[in-house]
Amino acid sequence: MTQVLLRPARPGEEDQLSELCLKSKAVWGYDDAFMADVAPHLRVTPDAIREGRATVAESEEGEILGVCQIEPGSHHGSLDLLFISPTAIGQGVGQLLFEHAKDLLRARGETVMTILCDPYAEPAYLHMGAKRVAMRPSDVFKGRELPWLEVTL
Template identity: 30%
Template sequence: MCHIRAARKHDVDELNRIACESEAYWGYDEKFMERFKEVYRITEDFICSNPTFILVEGSHVIGFYALIETHEGTELEYFYIDPRFIGKGYGKKMWERLIDYCREAGVKSFSLVTSPQAKGFYERMGAVVVGEVESLLREGRRIPRLRYEIT
């Protein structure tokens, strides 16, 4: 049985492992992944300052997500599944829990940027592409920006 819990400081290493392995799942080279580890490193301060939640089944951490507030509004900063569990329905479960949290917190919509490979998942969940942004990881690389409206 899956459940969601708030991330705690001591989860930081496991969350970084999952984020890196999940991103590497798409076949990126070593240089790209080293830059990913620098730019998207999760810290204890991040966990304490932003809503960060973990999907757990038994003793396994399946995945996690985190929201941040920016000058443009709420953004989905992280949404990662341990690669051993990709394609098994856990992403949808985690997404549903994310939307429940947003409703409870009064979040009306949020934006996210993602890799081109993951864009289809977010579109199946109801997010809509609203443009592209320059990747923070590789100069000249454009990645999709999406928006999700909470109904």
């Protein structure tokens, strides 16, 4: 694999990065209706970019391979988004972004990173050291529960 570089997301990239999130989520086989409902929740925001909370992983050639977005809190920051381009899944890009998100939150004084994740993504997060602490209701679908994970920073 080519070398992966991490950099802050740039103003104007929010739509391209949000589209990457949707393409990555779609890998799990969700139907069009599901994807339309979750789309507003899988957005890289201009505020996150401006505040340095969104990070891009890209190849040496400039191909965007993944993105993460954090949300600092009060000793419990969250990993809001972590999505990998379907062509880069399984190549270590997620691990790089995960560790970077931990570093960003730690630098902001957080002691725990929380993750409300897709059930299909849970094994990857557990492999990287997260622990499931509960199941929480989905923000999008009534009656659907999602794994709530934590990582000590």
